[in-house]
Amino acid sequence: MNERLLSVDDLVVEYPGKGFRAEPFRALKGVSIAIDQGRTLGLVGESGSGKTTLGRALLGLAPVSGGTVTFDGRDISHASRRQRRELSRDLQVVFQDPYTSLNPAMEVGDILAEPLTIQGTSATAANQRIRELLDRVGLPQDSVHRRPREFSGGQRQRVAIARALALKPKLIVCDEPVSALDLTTQARVLDLFLEIQRDTGVAYLFISHDLDVVRHISHDVAVMYRGDIVEQGRAELVTRTPEHPYTQRLLLASPVPDPDRQAERRRNRRRLLDAEAADLSASAA
Amino acid sequence: MTQPVDIDPRAGAMVRSSLVKRIFTNPLGIIAVAILAIMILAATFAALLAPFDQNFADIGNTLAAPGGEHLLGTDSAGRDVWSRLLYGAQLTLLSALLCAAVAIGIGLPAGLIAGYYGGPFDTGASWFTNLLMSLPGIIVLLSARAALGPSVWISMIMFGILISPGYYRLTRTAVQSVRNELYVDAARVAGLGDGRIITRHILSVVRAPLIIQTAMVLGVAIAVQSGLEFLGLGNPAEATWGVMLSDGFRNVYLSPQLFVWPVLAIGLTIGALVLLGNAVRDALEDGQKIAKAKRRATDATGAVAAVDARVPAASDVRTRAVSAALPAVEAGTEHHLLRVSNLGVGYPQADGSVRSVVRNVSFHVDRGEVVGIVGESGSGKSQTAFSILGLLPDTARITGGTIQFDGAYTVAPGDERVSQTRLRALRGRRIAYIPQEPMSNLDPAYRVGSQLVRPMMLVLGISRAEATRRALDLLEKVGIADPKRTFDAYPHEISGGMAQRVLIAGAISCEPDLIIADEPTTALDVTVQAEVLDLLRDMQKELGVGVILVTHNFGVVADLADRVVVMQHGSVVEAGQVRDILRDPRDVYTRTLLDSMLEGKEPMTTLGSSAPAAPVVPTLADAARVGLITDVAATASTETNEAIEEVAR
Structure with missing residues (x-):
């Protein structure tokens, strides 16, 4: 089971x-990660940290x-379009924005059929397969003839997940798939991701800015900061007892839904920041 | 869920044919299509319908009056006008089609390639386009005729080339706007070749504008062609409407009716083409409106009928006249800084009903108190905040209730709009606003400093120097390390967190009593959010202002708020002290919301909603009744929200 994927x-x-002769912008500065079959690697970081670039x-x-x-x-760093087509059977994607990741002019049935027909699957x-997929993601069968704009954000994300599942991939890159959703919808879509993994053994690279989301869904977590991975390890360890100061800051910055525990977390965060500032001035001196 | 559901084969066809159907339900569309159909039939069957050949001349019977053997009379050479009109339709319409085909044939592929790939081809093609557009068209057409002969085909090909830039630009712009859409990326990941991506995903964006443009171009082509021939530059050996027009004009004193028939044919055809173009455009725009209306109707049948509660409006609202003298507020409530009681906000619909987005909302804010309004999209939380600020769109109506600020009504009983005169005195001075999107709330054309200084000069009546000094103080106060530099920066030169600090500085610059913060940290990174929350808390403590914090995040509420109001579908479901609500929620919806928080949950476990999402409308009523918020219910709220946004636009 634990084979390197x-x-x-x-x-x-x-x-x-x-501009002319401008320095190239280095979005990723030598990043190394690994995902085993059927596992989830959570990739967490702030905007501009390079987490989306890694997925792309x-x-x-x-x-x-x-x-x-x-x-x-196989080495796929520079795969051609033809190799990508083969690869798309095993490697799929769910994007962040369910409003722009589905072609508004196409019916849901056609959207789901596209990855299948390009692999030469017959129409029948x-x-x-489309019926199975709609069932799998909990959408009604009559969705086939509807267009994306007739669905809510959560439902559209289900369509996007169904499209990613169509070819039974081994790995799905999920780029902030729940960030645009309401809280209750987010919970249901996360449930769906977990169920699918339990049933199909698919692996996820789950990209998110939200440490709570990543902790909830991942086996392992990597923390990105300015194009580098600063900390990587078991989800439990990284998200509860982080070692790197940036991860600590990230953890303490995320507010908890209780006034007293939040006050405590705020004090801890202040303490951490003060300690860092003291360190900084000490090293400067 | 698992048994196969019969798919209605008509369902798909209906979606595809809805555009055509909408054109045919538009009277102008029907007229246009009918006229064009007649013209096309006449042209197609000209040989059968025409009693004479187009060039058969009855020399002894020139300029004959209509009637008898010659239905519409004869022209100056004794040729039958009716027959020439029919053959003319053939040639005129075909040559106009040729013109459009040439223009599309050049403009569309060039636009697709330039838009999709960009690079040198784009540069070259755009340069060539500019060259074509700068050519004086009529001179090119005249020289083409001089060099290549009087054929209508040649002049229409030339004209097609001349107007191809229109198609090129249209296509290029449309393609550029979708080239980086995520669904194109998804197609790339699926391994689709560029050709298939363009035909399947990109062409569909251009299709509709292309049809509209083509209808217009055909009309223009006919007009230009007729114009050239009217000037006598046509081929006299071929009957076209333009040649007939020219002949009629030469004999206008002898036989005026000769002039009428080609003018009618040209006018009707061009008019019909323009109308058809408009009908297609209307049908495309209507499509969204009709779809929305339809969904609304569906909602009304389900549980969300509540969302859409149709208040018997029009007559009712009209009787709620705005009273001139402001009544005194309810005794014993003057001490509240802000009091909203039984507020209702709605949007009148075309059919006379009112779509209600806020219903019977009551809460108050005291001085120095932070009240959080929590809810998901479509809960009406932002609409409530905007009613307090008087920033509702023009189409919105207050359907009931009052708002009072510091002991005086801003929305008095019976008002159906927020009084702008009353609020103008308060907004910016005593009520400040911190928006969700810091970047889009700073004008990119002005420096940060001037956006802080000007309001202060206006509101506080202080000098520019004094305002500048205060602005620099404020920037330092909100934790900006180098206030001078930020003061002189343009908004695009500062980060999102910095921009939010600037807006907070702006909000407190005029020493308000109440700050309304609408999702102030949603667009920010977590670490920046924590800093902004710290800042908000410090400022609130220091200034002792009342704050309304609109948010969907319970963590933010826990961090700042003293009291919480939970909203769903436009109504307050629960309100109380922050500890009571967060630790011991009474309402089932509040509980669902809190249960959806991931903090403190066992990782890798589902959150108890393991059953597949309730799929169809009938279950929606039940789901909403038990407070089980499903995706379907979320659809309703999203729609409400979309409708609001649509109305707001």
């Missing part, structure tokens, strides 16, 4: 700088300038 070694992603690099949507991505024993088999 994905390993990323020393990955560097650079975007060309703006795996999917071939960001330029890889250094390092390697090995998926299922595809229809059969």
